[in-house]
Amino acid sequence: MKLYTRTGDSGQTSLIGGRVRKDDVRVEAYGTIDELNCFVGQAAAEADKQEELAEMAGWLIDIQQELFDCGSDLAYAVEGAPLKIGAEPAVRLEGWIDRYTAEAPEITRFILPGGSSVSALLHVCRTVCRRAERRVVTLAAEHAINAEVQTYLNRLSDFFFAAARVANAKLGVPDTEYVRSAEVFRKPKK
Numbered sequence: 001m002k003l004y005t006r007t008g009d010s011g012q013t014s015l016i017g018g019r020v021r022k023d024d025v026r027v028e029a030y031g032t033i034d035e036l037n038c039f040v041g042q043a044a045a046e047a048d049k050q051e052e053l054a055e056m057a058g059w060l061i062d063i064q065q066e067l068f069d070c071g072s073d074l075a076y077a078v079e080g081a082p083l084k085i086g087a088e089p090a091v092r093l094e095g096w097i098d099r100y101t102a103e104a105p106e107i108t109r110f111i112l113p114g115g116s117s118v119s120a121l122l123h124v125c126r127t128v129c130r131r132a133e134r135r136v137v138t139l140a141a142e143h144a145i146n147a148e149v150q151t152y153l154n155r156l157s158d159f160f161f162a163a164a165r166v167a168n169a170k171l172g173v174p175d176t177e178y179v180r181s182a183e184v185f186r187k188p189k190k
Contacts, residue, residue, distance in 0.1 A: 008022065013027060015027075015075055015077040016076045016077060016078065016081065017076060017078035018078075025138055025139045025142055025143075026074060026075070026077065026139055028135050028138075028139075029074050029132070029135040029138070030070075030071040030072075030075050032128070032135045033067055033070050033132045033153075034067075034071055035128055036067060036128045036129050036132050037064050037067040037068065037071075039121065039128055040060050040063055040064050040067065040125055042121055043060055043118060043121040043122050043124075043125055044061050044064070045057075046117055046118045047118050047167065050118065050170075050171060052170040052171060053118060053170060053171070056163060056166075056167065059096065059163075063156065063159075066089050066152065069084035070084075070152060072084055073085055073146040073148075074136070074139065074146070079144060083146045083148075085146055085148045085152055086148055087148055087151070089148075089152055090148065090151045090152045090154075090155040093152070093156060093158075093159045094155060096159055096163075097155070097158050097162045100159075100162035100163055100165070100166040103166050103169060104162065104165040104166045104169045105165075105169060105175070106185075108183045109177045109178055109182070109183060109184060109185070110177070110181040111165070111175040111177055111178060112175075112176040112177070112178055113127075113176075115167075115168035115173040115175055115176055116167055116168050116171045118167040118171070119165070119167045119168045119171075119173070119175075120164075122160050122161075122163050122164035123161075123164050125160045126157050126160035126161050126164065129153055129156050129157040132153055133150065133153040133154055133157065136149055136150050136153060137150065
């Protein structure tokens with residue numbers, strides 16, 4: 001199999017259901033998800049080097065599979081195509097977020113990306129995920145999409161924040177607080 005086809009040399013690419021410019025809003029959306037998937041792979045590889053983060057590394061690989069499904073769902077330019085992402089993955093992420101939030105130290109100030117290398121990579125994933133979500137919102141304003149993809153990305157960026165914090169906690173590395181921040185997060189009143 002050849003890796004090059006020459007069919008995109010003029011700035012066009014194929015979708016399931018037609019051809020579009022390579023800078024089409026649909027291509028931007030699933031292309032940004034593909035970029036995110038690369039960073040998630042890097043974070044999984046780094047997490048896998050740390051015994052304390054073995055479970056997280058496995059979850060990140062699961063997320064990579066789901067991101068590929070999200071990109072696939074967005075690549076359909078025709079209505080009625082079979083979709084891969086449903087509501088369950090976002091619900092599962094909520095459980096992971098709740099668990100990681102409970103495992104991380106209380107947060108009172110804004111934090112800066114960093115600490116351990118795994119945490120820093122997870123913050124990169126968080127910000128690229130937010131960009132992918134913005135691209136999907138733009139796409140959804142112009143075309144019908146699987147709305148579960150947008151929900152999944154919204155939840156996923158929260159997961160990356162929680163995972164970045166728990167990675168630092170499990171590795172014994174403190175979060176880096178934003179020093180100019182007031183105490184903006186408070187414990188809920190009972």
